[in-house]
Amino acid sequence: ININSSNMMALAPNNSNKRETVCIFGTGDFGRALGHKMIQCGYPVVYGSRSTQTSNLIPKDAEVLSHAEAAQKSAIIIIAIQRQHYNFLTPLAEILRGKVVVDISNNLKLNQYPESNAEYLAQLLPGARVVKAFNTVSAWALQSGALDASRQVFVCGDDMEAKQMVMNIVRALGLTPLDQGSLLAAQEIENYPLQLFPMWKFPIFLSLGLAAFFFFYCLALDVIYTYIYENNNFSFFIAITIPNRVCPVMALLLLGLVYLPGVLAAIIQLYRGTKYRRFPDWLDKWMLCRKQLGLIALAFASLHAVFTLVSPIRSFVKWRTSKAIISQALNNKTEPLDITNAWLSDSYLALGILGFFFFVLVGITSLPSVSNSVNWREFRFVQSKLGYVTLILCTAHTLIYGGKWFLSPSAYKWYLPNIYMLSLVVPCTVLVVKFVLIFPCVDKPLTQIRQGWERNPKYSE
Amino acid sequence: ININSSNMMALAPNNSNKRETVCIFGTGDFGRALGHKMIQCGYPVVYGSRSTQTSNLIPKDAEVLSHAEAAQKSAIIIIAIQRQHYNFLTPLAEILRGKVVVDISNNLKLNQYPESNAEYLAQLLPGARVVKAFNTVSAWALQSGALDASRQVFVCGDDMEAKQMVMNIVRALGLTPLDQGSLLAAQEIENYPLQLFPMWKFPIFLSLGLAAFFFFYCLALDVIYTYIYENNNFSFFIAITIPNRVCPVMALLLLGLVYLPGVLAAIIQLYRGTKYRRFPDWLDKWMLCRKQLGLIALAFASLHAVFTLVSPIRSFVKWRTSKAIISQALNNKTEPLDITNAWLSDSYLALGILGFFFFVLVGITSLPSVSNSVNWREFRFVQSKLGYVTLILCTAHTLIYGGKWFLSPSAYKWYLPNIYMLSLVVPCTVLVVKFVLIFPCVDKPLTQIRQGWERNPKYSE
Amino acid sequence: ININSSNMMALAPNNSNKRETVCIFGTGDFGRALGHKMIQCGYPVVYGSRSTQTSNLIPKDAEVLSHAEAAQKSAIIIIAIQRQHYNFLTPLAEILRGKVVVDISNNLKLNQYPESNAEYLAQLLPGARVVKAFNTVSAWALQSGALDASRQVFVCGDDMEAKQMVMNIVRALGLTPLDQGSLLAAQEIENYPLQLFPMWKFPIFLSLGLAAFFFFYCLALDVIYTYIYENNNFSFFIAITIPNRVCPVMALLLLGLVYLPGVLAAIIQLYRGTKYRRFPDWLDKWMLCRKQLGLIALAFASLHAVFTLVSPIRSFVKWRTSKAIISQALNNKTEPLDITNAWLSDSYLALGILGFFFFVLVGITSLPSVSNSVNWREFRFVQSKLGYVTLILCTAHTLIYGGKWFLSPSAYKWYLPNIYMLSLVVPCTVLVVKFVLIFPCVDKPLTQIRQGWERNPKYSE
DSSP states (O other): OOOGGGOHHHHSSOSSSSOOOEEEEOOSHHHHHHHHHHHHTTOOEEEEOSSOSOOTTSOTTOEEEOHHHHHHTOSEEEEOSOGGGGGGGGGGHHHHTTSEEEEOOOOSSTTOSSSOHHHHHHHHSTTSEEEEOSTTSOHHHHHHOOOTTOOEEEEEESOHHHHHHHHHHHHHTTOEEEEOOSGGGHHHHHHGGGOOOHHHHHHHHHHHHHHHHHHHHHIIIIIIHIIIIIOOOOGGGGTTTTHHHHHHHHHHHHHHHHHHHHHHHHHHHHHHTOSOSOOOHHHHHHHHTHHHHHHHHHHHHHHHHHHHHTGGGSHHHHHHHHHHHHHHHHTTOOOOOOHHHHHHHHHHHHHHHHHHHHHHHHHHTTSHHHHHTSOHHHHHIIIIIIHHHHHHHHHHHHHHHHGGGGTOGGGOGGGOOOHHHHHHHHHHHHHHHHHHHTSHHHHHHHHHHHTHHHHOTTTOO | OOOGGGOHHHHSSOSSSSOOOEEEEOOSHHHHHHHHHHHHTTOOEEEEOSSOSOOTTSOTTOEEEOHHHHHHTOSEEEEOSOGGGGGGGGGGHHHHTTSEEEEOOOOSSTTOSSSOHHHHHHHHSTTSEEEEOSTTSOHHHHHHOOOTTOOEEEEEESOHHHHHHHHHHHHHTTOEEEEOOSGGGHHHHHHGGGOOOHHHHHHHHHHHHHHHHHHHHHIIIIIIHHHHHHOOOOGGGGTTTTHHHHHHHHHHHHHHHHHHHHHHHHHHHHHHTOSOSOOOHHHHHHHHTHHHHHHHHHHHHHHHHHHHHTGGGSHHHHHHHHHHHHHHHHTTOOOOOOHHHHHHHHHHHHHHHHHHHHHHHHHHTTSHHHHHTSOHHHHHIIIIIIHHHHHHHHHHHHHHHHGGGGTOGGGOGGGOOOHHHHHHHHHHHHHHHHHHHTSHHHHHHHHHHHTHHHHOTTTOO | OOOGGGOHHHHSSOSSSSOOOEEEEOOSHHHHHHHHHHHHTTOOEEEEOSSOSOOTTSOTTOEEEOHHHHHHTOSEEEEOSOGGGGGGGGGGHHHHTTSEEEEOOOOSSTTOSSSOHHHHHHHHSTTSEEEEOSTTSOHHHHHHOOOTTOOEEEEEESOHHHHHHHHHHHHHTTOEEEEOOSGGGHHHHHHGGGOOOHHHHHHHHHHHHHHHHHHHHHIIIIIIHIIIIIOOOOGGGGTTTTHHHHHHHHHHHHHHHHHHHHHHHHHHHHHHTOSOSOOOHHHHHHHHTHHHHHHHHHHHHHHHHHHHHTGGGSHHHHHHHHHHHHHHHHTTOOOOOOHHHHHHHHHHHHHHHHHHHHHHHHHHTTSHHHHHTSOHHHHHIIIIIIHHHHHHHHHHHHHHHHGGGGTOGGGOGGGOOOHHHHHHHHHHHHHHHHHHHTSHHHHHHHHHHHTHHHHOTTTOO
16 A cells, blocks of 8 residues: 555655656756756756757756656656747646646746746646746856845645645755745746836835925025026035935935824724724725835935035035134124024934934834844834834924924025925824824724724624 | 554645645634635635624635534634633533644733643643644734734644644745744743843843933033033033933943953853853843843944034034134134144044944844854854954044043043043953953963863763 | 654654654763753753763753663764764664764864764764754854854755754754755865855955055055155044045945956857856856955945045044135135035035945845845846946046046156046946947847847757
8 A cells, every 4th residue: 555645745755865856848047057956956857858969068967868758757847948838748748647847937027928837837737736936046046056035936836745845855955945825826926036126116106206396396496596586506506405405305204104004094993993994905005015115214314314414525515614704703703602503403413313313223123134033012112112203303303403494484485385394294294193192082992993803792702 | 544643744734735624713803814814825714603694804715603513624723712711612622622722812911821821721621732823923914914023933832743733834824933842832932922122121221221320420510510610501512412422431331341241251260160160140141131232332332423423513513613713813823733633533533433333344243134144153253353353443442532631630520530431441341351361371271161071071071 | 564664754753742862972062052952842862971970060851871871762863072082983883773873063174084074973883874963053052042143053964864853853942954965065064164254255355455555555645755745744644534545446446346247247258159158267256256345345435434424523624624714814805606616526425425325225135134035136136237326326426526636747646646546447447348238239149148048949948
């Protein structure tokens, strides 16, 4: 009685200590790299090829046979061929019956075909146990050992035993298999290596759009207005002065946008009186890109910090400083220290430094390895509590820095407000609403709603 | 003969390619989220509930039955119910006999009950094979896929086979199971999600306490003393000047405290002549929080760097500079360049920059992903060798910066030393003792003691 | 019929729920630490020792027996003894036949013996199933739980079943086993903990050599030349001024060296008309240390940034500034704002800031945890596209900063060019060649060569 045939581990590392033979169809780039690596890791490799003459590019210890012969030698066949040539496999369907057939192909475009390559292969070979794997690994990385970006191998397939065998090979090659479920996941796995920061796209385009708007807004008010009405050529403001106005505004605005959806969600929950109804789609999406928004805000804040620190080195600032000093000297007088001014200047600088410090702390915990090593409560503490401290400090920094201009009429060129006033709208709204939400009379029902599953007998046990 | 029953892998992914049915008791928040995720990953899910009417919140493809019926359908029962309702399980004890019962509950406080929830459950259901798991995963993260902070699932249980089955499910859900041993570990696992940076508590409170002390010390000497005796209102020093005195002092002091226990341990080992007696408890604990102390020191050093770089922008500093220049101009003279001064100023700045640079390098290797990718020797090299270079550079930076004040009587206001003198005590002590320890006549016996296990025939083979 | 004996999983967690007994030969440092940890994790431990009297250092719950008795009690024997005492095992060869013998030893030097310790052990005990493991773990870390740098345990061995058993133990101790293949890998595994940043050695020595050269070059031109011909003592330039010239030069040069091999490789491929011939060895090695070169370049760039930001605080710079202002004041005139100068100053600062910003972004994606969480396409995008943006920005920054000196004769002291001119050679070459390479008439054949495996019928299917 062959009991082991029903045991999923039995096939993979079999009774003897030798690794099982692996067959690779296709002697192209990736087929060779994979075969090379497998031979290194102790697998006997046999290539299936149209021309069975051994090229000097094929790993030395590998055998090269015809497709049919090669397939018969092994329980696992890796198809290192492009999808458009898959149809040549049809005559081999009988030989491949019951074998593990690994699809490693990639496409050139997202959703290039109606069905994934692996599903197409499964249709062509109805008896084969098709597994999708290895498509996220690059041939170059496999050969050079520089597997920085592609150590993870997504695996999917309908046959558990077949999938397990492939995952064992993946592990033996020093890579990390990630089981993605049934062959239905193949489409997503084939799209994965074609993606380019999908979670970042919206936040980055939003930020670039807003930054461009604020840049031209500042350009109009600070350069063009000054040129028209005061006849001063401050065109060089484009390089540093205006970026250093746009960056803090963007940082504060985006930081506000990180905490706004949480506040909106609380209001929606309070209004509905339940947490069990789904949020609107836009809110869900917004909540899922908060991390990206926050990191972009941190980037703008860092640029703002450097732009500010660099200012004493700027030729224009040096000229302005010496002009002020010389005019005092020529007037033979020394201005006394203005304590209020010293207080304002020092306190907005100190608030900005502290805000930036906490911002960086929160940013560091967004690094995957750091966030993986803290528990959920710690992660929430940093992202929520420290995040709000950052928001409060940065808002206070902006308020103190620009408070004097709220009342000054010269701040309203062309009846338009200064951009730092615009930047304060979102963070101040968030802080005010959040302040209301932590009042006991609001916080208590909200907490009850959030623990609703325990209190409401309809939904819990 | 049912051979497979003794094979731990056989139960989990069984002969057919279908995943085994999982039963979830409780249709609350977490029960639903978990069921949803499991159905996504291909597990048939059946809910056990008091009311068997299907709510629209329960995943569509799940069945809802009475507890007894549901339990009979599956080999694994997940108890998504709060501990206080566990006693309703007592009548089901017979049905649950031999089944894998997964406790996923959390408490609201550390060590809330004398025994862990999982052990309590095991007492209630003597025949069941209880496994603790999933309690570190948040329902929200499970549902939204944002598993940043909770990809790790701690699993413990007395039955190896049951534990393995649960770990397979964990892996299939895309999470990382971590085997924590027997059910005795359940208490710790239940406490884990309630912890808030336990390793950081002491270092942070120590730093805050010391920082507060130094802050008020400076406040007294720099603001209050000046106000009383010189009638100058320098109250705005609170914002930047005093923090920028406290931060470097804290950074240097904490950096000294990172390397002090290592030096103390060496002295103790030399004195005892053996490495096989345990260090006193306080020293052990101190050594285990060196990383945290070092990172807090780095935070203070970073703040010091930014506070220093920001100084030319400060209103007070600008005023002081222009006052000095104007008084020279009015006196019609130009001071020549003071080479000694230029040397001192440039060298303490350069030492500070280099010290901070190495400090940041050491800090980067503390990131989990970096420290995981270096070997023990490399880690020791960075943390110990580069760490001492940092300590030497930072101490030299402080000595050159403040050397002139050691002799100046004006530095002793109210007969108290300037705080930067206090900050030098610990690092200088560490460096002097370390210097003595690397003398061959001291280093040789110490090395012998540390390799003691090979030399002393009593303990080694 | 003993079916399970052919099943590799069957031995490890056996039918009962108890962990199997583990035998440790040697009661030294590491033997005790390992035994202690194993007992904590539920393994019964028995020590084999010459003297069977229980020392109080040996974990309480462990048994101490003679070697022969201890070995008979367990299927796994861990040899915690140094290689030079291995020969005492020869008489035990019969008892150890068929057992799993784990070699955990390390050497003091790289390649100390002709064969690895594990292979030597396998020769001494021909019947035993030798597995290499645990040598990368430190005893101290094992005991204290501070496993930061050594959570990974490399495992190798010729017997799959034995290796699997050891890997299960590794996993049970909370460590991560990494299968390295057959016992041939033991040499490399034994060398691993003795390595000290092998990938970093060449880049660091190259950088230090170049930095020293540029330092003395600057010293000659800026300090010695000035002293001889202008009789000015600018010796203090050694501390900040010269480092701040060397750092940007090094950063730009090394950044150029990161992208030079890619450009060379493209030229070689174009010239050869194929991608299937290996690159020369020096180019392969160069390509593999690009990451390290880039990170060192980033370190120099960071130092340059801080040295620059610190300049307004320097005593010399303050003196120079006030001298200039006083001379204007004494001459009773105020210089007007030089718009060209303001533009130049602001634009090279802005370009430098942006270049540094992108440089840091690229550096962050080099962190292991970040590069593991992006796909190959995203990694290439950041490292290649953003890297070139960084190179362009930094080169432009340098060109604008120093453009005026190209024509000024005073820049050629002793007929030698200023070092920043030297620094521009490599990056400008790279950018010019890259610019040529992206022309369609060059890019098209290159792309075809790189996808060669699909077009050339000789190599692909």
